[in-house]
Amino acid sequence: MEPTGAAAVIIGNEVLTAKVVDANGPHLIKRLREVGIPLRTLEIVPDEVDLIVEAVARARLRAKYVFTSGGIGPTHDDVTVRAVALAMGRKVVRLPEMVALIREKAVDAPTAEAMRLADAPEGAVLLAQPGSWYPVLTVEDVFMLPGVPQLFRTQLEAVLAQLRGTPMHLRVLYLNLGESAVAAVLDRVALDMPHVAIGSYPMFDRSLDYAVKVTVESVEPDAVEQALARLQTGLPAGSVVRTE
């Protein structure tokens, strides 16, 4: 079966060493959800070629679209291009269009290190970004986005404009009983309707008027309504505080 959906690889020693809190992962999760592309997994790995190669190769087995964040600048710790090339069995080449863009952008003659920004896995395609000189670096369905959050966000929008998703339908039940008291009913419906995702989230906050939040979702609205009806019938009388 062809993989569908997306997987993400966040490259960043700075995140793993608590120097910054990752903003790109949560933003990507939110935007993919909004456009209806399911996210399978997200990995945060250090700036190490081997770990990035493995994570990207794994992401490509799991999902159609792979998003990476970080490690595409000109310094020694920027190893994403090399790692993505290795994961895809490609050479790293210097892209003439990118060389031209860097020359055009530079005030003085660009340094040898600045020119590293023109290196990419063979067969890479540059996706022009409205309002920025710097294009999105893509290879097949791997999108190498920068780690700097402002740049990550604008480049992500340029990519998402090209993709097509299927929005999910979601209903929510709020229950006044604990998980142990409702687990048997949830289990039964989840087992009977495997195409509907049922989630159960206990809350331990006495200021809330419910104890468990149950989510029911699918790309098929009818299936969601049917599962919701079955849950409402099966749950103990009076346990549903409200639905959404």
Place this chain on the structure above:
Amino acid sequence: MEPTGAAAVIIGNEVLTAKVVDANGPHLIKRLREVGIPLRTLEIVPDEVDLIVEAVARARLRAKYVFTSGGIGPTHDDVTVRAVALAMGRKVVRLPEMVALIREKAVDAPTAEAMRLADAPEGAVLLAQPGSWYPVLTVEDVFMLPGVPQLFRTQLEAVLAQLRGTPMHLRVLYLNLGESAVAAVLDRVALDMPHVAIGSYPMFDRSLDYAVKVTVESVEPDAVEQALARLQTGLPAGSVVRTE
């Protein structure tokens, strides 16, 4: 070589589908840094046995301590115990001490589903938690923490109180030149001193008085100072705005 440090596996459809923003990953990253236990990788995976098994097995190859978050309740989507057991080649057994705790805690007779909380990989050890009836479920150096943030935090502290880390020494250089202009110097020092981690982070915010933040860190304070001195000598005159 024996693996060192930690790796994290966050189990949560609710995170990947943007229903909640994961708070446990960032909190774990911050606390591990504070106690001096390096974090190798963090993966967010859905509530699916196969993906959790793979992620836990991988985490155990990469790191000494493995922290999981989520999936340990009594409902159908709570599959972490089974997955950790599979990843470690162990059976799932019912722990008598945990059965006793659940009976003691329950007001009425506990449901069959409530009793699922007593299931654990064979050989699991319960780590008592001050101020809570619910102990931390551990197997060797795998710590299965709950996904609910308040519970995750208190259980994490019970675990960290048992572990010993080595705090990192960190110095920071703020530069007024772009990455391309300083990359060659950074490269040279990074290559000569592989035991020192040098990070380079460009900032694209004109309200700041610097363009690049360079971090220098190691468990050895002398090595950090030596790398810092080499960077200061090698960088273009006047490019260092300040150090920290």
